[in-house]
Amino acid sequence: MPTTLELTITGMAQGGTGVARSAGKVVFVAGALPHERVLAQITQEAAAYMRGHVLEVYEPAPERVEPRLPQADHLLWQHIAYPAQLQFKQTILREQVQKLARLAEPPIAPMLPATPIWHYRNTARLHLAGNHPDTLQIGYYAAGTQQVRDLPADPTLLPAMNAALHGMRIAIEDVLEQAEPLPSSVLLRGSAVGGYVVAALLDLPRPARVHRRFAVRWQGFVPALAGVALAPDEPVTLHEELGGITFTLSPFSFFQTNTAQAEVLLGVIQRMLKPHAGMTLLDAYCGVGAFALPLARHVRQVLAIEQDAQAVQDGQENAAINGITNVRFSTGAVEAVLPTLRPALDAAILDPPRRGCDARVLAALLERKPHRIVYVACHPGVLARDLAILLEGGYRLIEVQPIDMFPHTPHIECVALLEWA
16 A cells, blocks of 8 residues: 555545545545645555545645644644635535435525634533643544543634633642542533533542532632533533523533524524424424424424433423423434324424434335425435435425534535425
8 A cells, every 4th residue: 555645636525535536546635625736645545445634735725724723633624714615515415415315406505604613612522631730631532543632722612611621621630639530521511692611520430529629629710610510410501592492401411512503503494394383393303302492382283202311301391491382202212203103294303313314214204294304414425315215205305405513624514305295
């Protein structure tokens, strides 16, 4: 296998790597942009492809900019000017839907950009390593490893979360001096509406008084740190607002990571659904009810399904707090619960995890035939795969609306509207 190759990049692949060809093989090059000539370090070779990363850029593309946080593996596209990021995502989405859903001209709307493009993330899981203040490392794992890459600050996090990260470095010295084991990771959750943070210490070998002292000391350094949980069942919560609904969340319940763009996403879903007072709406993979609760005021009833029992509990409590009585939560896998639901479905929201919908979920929808399906996806290829099944079953694809939820990364969020034909 050659160690390095000089390549001309011809495209951008799903996943965010540049694409070139050499010796009859496709070469995926991390950090490269279309139309660039680069020197690439090859790290993997298979029968039909190679993978590598940029060592040197001989001819940079006009879209290339200086990265804000060099070597940050979670910001793979920070070297790309933001307008070009949007265009690349649009192109990747179109290519995936054309190829996998077998649509020559898919109805893809222009990408909705993020505002702001920095300091937007409300959730972070940070890992810790080292047993001395001089060797302490707090940050994310380097790509493909469990090696912690130290991160003094993260420009994608809400400001209060960066303040909490800074204060943690100072406060944790007491734990190190007592020779007590560190938590392997810390979960930070920020409230965009409240401007504060809560935290949870994860995988703590044996919580001791020194860890409680650390939590108190940490809060003393960071006024915006509202609570620190040392165990999953500790009553630490934060408040967020979405669609006019106030949500009380545990640190572990899933919520949209970019609160500002979640408002945009909710608006797109509502526009596509065209909710009305007589509608029975299915919200599959509903989480804490981030879509179900704001939409409930516009429909007759919402049938919400979620496998995570803690998220369902949060959703039920938030429904009660907001005086919402027409959302019925069911705990369980969507493929198990959906076939048992009795009411006829007028419309459905699908917001599955990254792997997409279980085939049994799609089969159940094709049997129930709701007039509209709104499918929220974070992976264009998976969306296109599931669209192909629904289209073959009798649905028509009306629109795909991409929304940039994660600037400076190759992640693509999109919403597809299907109608029964």
